[in-house]
Amino acid sequence: MPYMKRRDFLKASAAAVVVTSTCLCGLNGCATFTKKGNTMAIKPEALGRKGNKLLIDLSREPLLARAGGAVKIINEYIPQGIIVAHTEDNTYHIASLLCPHRGVEVDYDHKNKRFECASLGSSTFALGGENVKGPAKKPLQRYEASVQGNMLAITI
Numbered sequence: 001m002p003y004m005k006r007r008d009f010l011k012a013s014a015a016a017v018v019v020t021s022t023c024l025c026g027l028n029g030c031a032t033f034t035k036k037g038n039t040m041a042i043k044p045e046a047l048g049r050k051g052n053k054l055l056i057d058l059s060r061e062p063l064l065a066r067a068g069g070a071v072k073i074i075n076e077y078i079p080q081g082i083i084v085a086h087t088e089d090n091t092y093h094i095a096s097l098l099c100p101h102r103g104v105e106v107d108y109d110h111k112n113k114r115f116e117c118a119s120l121g122s123s124t125f126a127l128g129g130e131n132v133k134g135p136a137k138k139p140l141q142r143y144e145a146s147v148q149g150n151m152l153a154i155t156i
């Protein structure tokens, strides 16, 4: 084995650490690479469509039963995924699922009542979709919705 001075060894080791740890959050599961957030998909039996309305039967989706819950919807009814957040009693906010920065999914942060990108960039958005911080330059698209009984109708 060739001789290496201690200083050279430390420099080489530091360079190796920089190269192998490009992601600070745990490598394989990093949302920056997977583009997936932590929000669960809606139960298929809770979802329907009538004309330009996406219908969610709230009695069939426990994740939306109380304030703080959220689901994502990705299916053929809509051109791009959306996130549905139950923000206060009987109040729901719906926005596009994908961060306008690089298309990573957003999650609902109930503590701060915001949407937050799951990537390391962590762009955050107000419930109205406005960009609050982070590298995203555009807002999240918002969708209008109304509740009648157990049915949440989202205009798509």
Ligand code: FES
Binding pocket: 099, 100, 101, 102, 103, 104, 117, 118, 119, 120, 121, 122, 123, 134, 135, 136
């Ligand atoms: S994808 Fe970069 S902040 Fe969301």
